[in-house]
Amino acid sequence: MTKKIVFTGGGSAGHVTPNLALIDELKDCKVTYIGSKTGIEKNLVQAHGIDYRAISSGKLRRYFDLKNFKDPFKVLAGVMQAYLILKKIKPDVIFSKGGFVSVPVVIGGWMNRIPVYIHESDITPGLANRIAIKFATKLFVTFEEAGAHLPKGKVVYTGAPIRDVLRTGDRSKGLKFLGFQGEKPVLLIMGGSLGAKKINDVVRELLPELLKTYQIVHLCGKGYIIPELESTAGYRQFEFIDKELPDVMAAASIILSRSGSNAIFEFLALKKPMILIPLPLRVSRGDQVLNAKSFKEKGFCEVLDNDSLTPDELKQALAKVYKNRYDYIDRMAKAQNATHGIKSILSELNKIN
Template sequence: MTKKIVFTGGGSAGHVTPNLALIDHLKKDWDIHYIGSKTGIEKDLVEAQNINYYGISSGKLRRYFDLKNFKDPFKVLGGVMQAYFIIKKIKPTVIFSKGGFVSVPVVIAGWLNRIPVYIHESDITPGLANRIAMKFASKLFVTFEEAANHFPKEKVVHTGAPIRDKLLSGRKQVGLEFLGFKSSKPVLLMMGGSLGAKKINDVLRSSLNDLLKKFQVVHLCGKGHLAPEMEGLEGYRQFEYLNEELPDVLAASTIILSRAGSNAIFEFLALKKPMILIPLPLRSSRGDQILNAKSFKQKGFCEILDDDTLSEDQLIKTIEKVYHDRYEYIDRMNAAPNTTNGIEKILKLITK
């Protein structure tokens, strides 16, 4: 009898890519299905992998007043009903949720169908979707050990992050050739996320005159944030995002400047890349990235800069410090517990 699994999670790439990392390992032996929103980023990412995809109605879970808050609960209820009948038809062995608002109706529908539901939380504190969904879960997997304090003890298991295999097989020389960079000069990689990080983009670009004296800079600036006037600047390459080339570019990078999303920073940790983290500020987040960054700082893996007070001088000095002390950061990363076997632990628990 073929084992079947339903994945869910969406709203951002961070709620999808860990699922795809697990799916790569399950393709041979499992019949895989994915339930997500009708138009979210997860639809394109999942369908590109030729996986059975089902779109359902999903209302957004907001922490602020909005007139849509009055009608979105009905969308969630509609999504529960749609997911219920999809799951009843598939009859999966297990459901795996990575969070995001679309996952709530799927988790509830799985529970109603008496299917074991496993949830993975990337951050130290659970998002609103997982706070609701955890009541219906059989097990809760967490990336940060500190996250266990926010879940029922009898359900929580510390697994670490599911790291994509292909990220661990990047080739430095291939990355340098793709970028047109020299091997004799260090590479600074700036990643602002799929939507970009305008403040960091602006400060980085205004610092380039100084930075390019010591570094080559590859800048993943987000969709719609390219600066055409900077094309052709020696030692500087900019892209909205990278996909197939990313593992090689990561391998070619000496240090990384980034937001502090959990999936990304654990990938940098697995690759032993010293980091400067600029977490999303409270005005535009629930503070999860601030906690993620503080945890890494306490362990000696990174330095932190404040988005609100970020300046050219501060950015340049911190980049130079992290580069100068890069081997100390790498030594602390090497001494940390194994950070690349999150997939192995999760798969063992699922297949058990």
């Protein structure tokens, strides 16, 4: 009998792409994805040709907002919609990657007595997963340290589910796409899907100095392209890169980035020396700070503070990491088990009768 699996997760690409990576590896399974009506997950999932069901979803906020008064009703509506969809589909298991839309699906699954597996990318769970965990059968974690913050009997350490396509990147194709000759090391700068203004500003202030040493590909985020810099030799700026990203990452010698879990484990899988600038606590729940601290302690990266970042500090950190790049690469090569999450999660899913 064909195994039926429902996936859920959304709100950001980080809650969707690991699901898609898993789905791509599933054989002889019927897959359905439950997400929101307007979230990023809808377009990403439907582009893969996957059966997609939309439900009502409200955001769970820690701060005051007038929407807080009506969003709980959206969540309740989503629970009932998910319950009815799941009752009809009768999946063997639900796999959740988190995000607010996943909460109604997890609860709806629990109401239908369907096993619920959740994957937590960060060291500490976000608000959505903290709620969903109460209804979960198993909790898969990316960081071994996460076990200290979760119910012991449910935790399974799997590592990060990394997209296999990233491992197929071709350096020569990446250089050709960028128009680089390869005579200088390539510095890849990634500020997340929405960009990072502070990183963008400091990099561009330092640009003439950096271009003496590096060729630079700058994923600056939507709305952050500066037309006057388009003709700068050795510098390419993009709002984002999609299908060419594996080749561009293969071409990179060093990476400057935020410290979202999915991204930094991809860098780890590719053994790319990195400098991480986590989102500060004043604009986040602190997950990126903890992620970066963990990687720093393991010797995979250097970490800089967003709010106090200066051009000179960035220049020195880049020089340090590039000079010692083989030491970082050697340490990352010894930690590749942490990047085999797809294999580990599939093994757990295959245990379901």
